[in-house]
Amino acid sequence: MDCAVCHNPMITLELDDVETDYCLSCRGIWLDEGELEQLLGDTQRALDLLGSFTAADNCTEELRRCPICGKKMEKVFVGPPAGQVLIDRCKKAHGLWFDRGELEAVLHLGRFDSEGKIPKLLGQFFKNPETKGNPAPS
Amino acid sequence: MWQQIRINKRNSLLLLMGMGTVLASLGFLIGAAIGGVEAGWIGILVASGIWLIMMLTSYFGGDQILLASSRAVAVTPDVHPQLFNIVEEMKIAAGLPKLPKIYIINDPAPNAFATGRNPENASVAVTAGLLARLNRDELQGVIAHEVSHIVHRDILFVTLAGVMLGTIVLISQLFLRGMFYSSLSGRRYSSRNSRDGGAQAILMLVAIVLAILAPIFAYLLYFALSRRREYLADAGAVRLTRYPEGLASALEKIAGTNINMESANKVTAPMYIANPFRGKKAAVNLYSTHPPIEERIRILRNMSHGAALADYEQSYESVTRKKGMIPGSALNDESVEIRAASADKRPVSESRQKREMGDLMRKVNGFSFLACPCGIKMKIPPNFPSGQIQCPRCSRVHTVDKGKIKTSA
Amino acid sequence: MGPMLILLMFLVILTIVLVAAVIGIYNALVRLRNQVDNAWSQIDVQLKRRHDLIPNLVETAKGYMTHERETFETITEARSRAMGAHSVSEAAKAESALTGALSKFMLVVENYPELKANQNFLALQETLTSTENKIAFARQAYNDQVLFYNNKIQMFPSNIIAGMFSFTKRDFFEIEDAAERNVPKVSFS
Numbered sequence: 001m002d003c004a005v006c007h008n009p010m011i012t013l014e015l016d017d018v019e020t021d022y023c024l025s026c027r028g029i030w031l032d033e034g035e036l037e038q039l040l041g042d043t044q045r046a047l048d049l050l051g052s053f054t055a056a057d058n059c060t061e062e063l064r065r066c067p068i069c070g071k072k073m074e075k076v077f078v079g080p081p082a083g084q085v086l087i088d089r090c091k092k093a094h095g096l097w098f099d100r101g102e103l104e105a106v107l108h109l110g111r112f113d114s115e116g117k118i119p120k121l122l123g124q125f126f127k128n129p130e131t132k133g134n135p136a137p138s
Numbered sequence: 139m140w141q142q143i144r145i146n147k148r149n150s151l152l153l154l155m156g157m158g159t160v161l162a163s164l165g166f167l168i169g170a171a172i173g174g175v176e177a178g179w180i181g182i183l184v185a186s187g188i189w190l191i192m193m194l195t196s197y198f199g200g201d202q203i204l205l206a207s208s209r210a211v212a213v214t215p216d217v218h219p220q221l222f223n224i225v226e227e228m229k230i231a232a233g234l235p236k237l238p239k240i241y242i243i244n245d246p247a248p249n250a251f252a253t254g255r256n257p258e259n260a261s262v263a264v265t266a267g268l269l270a271r272l273n274r275d276e277l278q279g280v281i282a283h284e285v286s287h288i289v290h291r292d293i294l295f296v297t298l299a300g301v302m303l304g305t306i307v308l309i310s311q312l313f314l315r316g317m318f319y320s321s322l323s324g325r326r327y328s329s330r331n332s333r334d335g336g337a338q339a340i341l342m343l344v345a346i347v348l349a350i351l352a353p354i355f356a357y358l359l360y361f362a363l364s365r366r367r368e369y370l371a372d373a374g375a376v377r378l379t380r381y382p383e384g385l386a387s388a389l390e391k392i393a394g395t396n397i398n399m400e401s402a403n404k405v406t407a408p409m410y411i412a413n414p415f416r417g418k419k420a421a422v423n424l425y426s427t428h429p430p431i432e433e434r435i436r437i438l439r440n441m442s443h444g445a446a447l448a449d450y451e452q453s454y455e456s457v458t459r460k461k462g463m464i465p466g467s468a469l470n471d472e473s474v475e476i477r478a479a480s481a482d483k484r485p486v487s488e489s490r491q492k493r494e495m496g497d498l499m500r501k502v503n504g505f506s507f508l509a510c511p512c513g514i515k516m517k518i519p520p521n522f523p524s525g526q527i528q529c530p531r532c533s534r535v536h537t538v539d540k541g542k543i544k545t546s547a
Numbered sequence: 548m549g550p551m552l553i554l555l556m557f558l559v560i561l562t563i564v565l566v567a568a569v570i571g572i573y574n575a576l577v578r579l580r581n582q583v584d585n586a587w588s589q590i591d592v593q594l595k596r597r598h599d600l601i602p603n604l605v606e607t608a609k610g611y612m613t614h615e616r617e618t619f620e621t622i623t624e625a626r627s628r629a630m631g632a633h634s635v636s637e638a639a640k641a642e643s644a645l646t647g648a649l650s651k652f653m654l655v656v657e658n659y660p661e662l663k664a665n666q667n668f669l670a671l672q673e674t675l676t677s678t679e680n681k682i683a684f685a686r687q688a689y690n691d692q693v694l695f696y697n698n699k700i701q702m703f704p705s706n707i708i709a710g711m712f713s714f715t716k717r718d719f720f721e722i723e724d725a726a727e728r729n730v731p732k733v734s735f736s
Contacts, residue, residue, distance in 0.1 A: 231688055
């Protein structure tokens with residue numbers, strides 16, 4: 001599967017039974033259909049967050065293509081109007097695309113504690129800003 | 139066992155000859171209906187010619203055609219060591235001269251089939267969905283069923299009969315369509331010879347009726363025999379593994395998933411261990427290629443005395459209240475005891491199954507796997523441009539061991 | 548054509564038919580005997596594979612199972628006795644002891660969750676399970692072949708040919724029985 005932004009091949013990361021697709025070049029994250037729901041769990045806060053998706057119609061950010069079907073994805077806002085996060089969603093419901101830092105922001109919105117599954121998996125990505133992803137191909 | 143193979147071979151030959159006769163008479167009648175008795179002989183010749191070509195193709199390349207059309211990929215032992223171990227166990231139990239080639243199909247529906255020409259040239263294919271769902275005993279039951287198909291020489295029969303069936307259907311279709319179009323364009327053929335026009339009209343009528351009936355007749359023969367073969371392969375599987383519950387529980391899991399196989403089609407359907415199409419509630423009619431799976435499970439679970447063919451026969455009779463179907467001479471077997479279950483009883487969650495299936499397909503497709511000491515696992519696609527990778531969590535740099543896991547295809 | 552000639556021709560034909568039948572039956576018996584030998588060698592291959600597997604298995608498990616020295620000693624001892632066995636009955640007895648020691652080991656492993664999480668050990672465990680299965684299935688296949696072969700050399704007319712060329716009955720391979728009675732089971736007719 002190729003990254004929706006820079007089109008490099010993505011790698012899959014697995015930790016504690018959680019799997020995400022990750023781009024080492026631009027540090028974008030792809031979650032398959034239903035994976036976010038599964039990861040957030042069945043709490044009320046998770047349901048609230050998932051229910052807060054609203055279409056962002058007049059948005060100027062570049063449209064990205066779904067890495068699974070190659071069709072253009074739509075932009076959606078997550079969270080309450082104050083402090084919304086703009087992410088990409090496949091119109092055919094293949095999954096969600098998070099640019100660098102967006103997934104962290106979404107999790108921050110839901111105030112999921114740091115012992116949660118994704119924060120544990122991804123926490124250090126953002127704590128080590130000097131991490132330069134993948135060494136440049138020679 | 140040996141007698142059963144002989145009888146199975148003879149039945150196959152009889153069926154193939156029966157189908158050949160249907161094909162030849164179809165050729166004759168169509169020829170005769172179009173251009174008189176002389177043309178009838180030419181019809182036979184043409185029909186046999188088509189039949190011969192298709193037979194030779196399917197004998198020498200049928201398995202490859204079937205495997206390719208099912209999108210099966212040949213794999214090496216490191217992709218799934220347990221699958222290879224189990225196939226080898228069954229090879230030893232059945233005394234096969236050679237280990238069958240092993241293929242994995244990228245399909246989430248659990249299913250399996252065997253194909254090939256003879257025990258020396260055989261292949262077994264299983265779906266990723268099957269491998270993710272079954273435990274060791276269950277997988278062994280399924281592989282034993284497929285190996286039984288190989289031992290019973292069902293694999294060649296299914297390939298050849300499938301081709302013959304295809305030929306019969308093709309010829310009747312061509313004729314009926316030709317009839318339809320020629321009647322639209324002014325009935326060129328029927329009025330050419332006015333002297334025996336009456337006889338020709340009757341011949342034409344018979345040919346039309348036969349062209350409609352022949353495929354149905356061929357289907358019935360083919361499906362009736364492939365149903366019986368499934369029971370026989372179940373009986374053979376129990377005799378090999380000495381553990382009926384393994385296959386029973388595997389069939390139960392297969393029946394419990396309602397996913398249609400995307401990689402199966404009408405011609406390949408009879409090969410699979412369970413019908414790959416689940417859309418409608420399949421009625422047990424004459425057309426169904428497989429016996430009802432619930433009945434197969436009940437027969438297996440009803441075997442309490444032993445694992446010999448005679449025990450299966452007995453259970454079959456008491457469950458279906460029909461006369462048994464294993465040839466008598468094969469039943470003079472020594473008593474075979476049922477063994478105990480093996481230890482592998484892992485309960486596997488739905489999400490874990492899904493992930494294991496994903497990993498399996500990644501291995502088949504040539505991904506490399508890296509485990510970083512910080513606990514993260516990285517799965518790297520074969521087209522990853524760099525030979526080195528930095529762990530996004532702890533910044534350790536790893537070398538990508540490309541080509542460590544490769545498919546043999 | 549005199550009656551002598553007819554008789555001669557009859558005798559010649561009879562001889563040809565008889566010789567052909569003898570050759571046919573003889574070849575069938577040789578084929579069966581080879582199948583029995585082949586099945587026997589399958590058991591041998593798997594037993595050797597098990598011997599090769601044990602040092603690796605013990606080495607991997609030792610680090611985790613610190614309180615099971617006795618179990619390891621039993622396994623290692625049974626292995627060396629099986630490898631040094633000189634007769635079939637001695638080998639059968641030692642192999643059966645080894646099977647027992649290994650299955651006991653597998654039960655003990657259940658108490659060490661850390662060991663069961665070790666990928667390397669899991670791979671070894673699968674190989675061992677499979678090898679045990681292969682031994683059992685090879686034995687099963689061998690016994691099936693022996694039954695068929697023994698029946699053949701006892702039945703008319705192949706029993707005559709078997710007697711002429713001294714085809715002898717083969718023993719079944721019964722590990723448990725052999726361990727108890729010290730001799731492989733012999734079938735009586």
